[in-house]
Amino acid sequence: MSKKLFAGALLGGAVTAAAWALLPAKKRQALCERISDQVTDWTDYATDYALTALDIVDERLAEMDNSEVAANVKNAAQKVKDKKDHVIDHLTNEDFDEQTAAIREKLASASGKDDQDDDIVIDATSDDPAPAAGDDK
Template sequence: MSKKLLTGIVLGSVATAASWALLPKAKRQELQTQANSKLNDIADYVTDYALTALDIVDERLAEMDNAGVTDRIKAAGQKVKDKKDQVVDHLANDDFDEQTAAIREKLANANSTADQDDDIVIDATADDNNEE
């Protein structure tokens, strides 16, 4: 399929170039003028559309500012910054060696004082005898 597409593009380009070369100079100039006119019209339309879209966005942003959205976004940003500072302070200044040693000590004490006979036993035969 790609060979057919490439062949079509090449043949179309050759036919267009040949027909352009065979046109009289006045006709070529007229076609160029028409094409430039159409391109300018399209560029004007796109520019007008973009400016209209920008005006709509500006109006919406002004409405949002009046509703206090900007202040709420700034407040949320400040909360995130404060939380980040808190986490960084915790990671930078806390002594994790002491905390780890305390946890290890609690675990060691828990294992030494726990009864070894606290196993859970599930006996299904007791239920079978009660059902009869």
């Protein structure tokens, strides 16, 4: 695809150069002036737009108390850091295994059974399967 793009740009440039060479001097001069005027107009428009945007930003910043914004950002960053530290401490805590064992003991005592090795077994097979639909057995 890049070869086709390059070939197209090269061919288009050659055609443009040939068309430019075939134009009379007066038409070339008029075309250059017209293009120059268009570029100047677009540059003025872009500059005005950028200056207007900067004025709006300056007004908004002047309305805001910069120290309040900085304090809010600092407080939010501290809250995020504290939460991260809390989660990391919880997951890497030495007592995590002990806490898990304590929870298991509470659950075992809440069930009221002495046998803690009872497992639930789900078996899809049966010794006496039910007859399939349409069987006369």
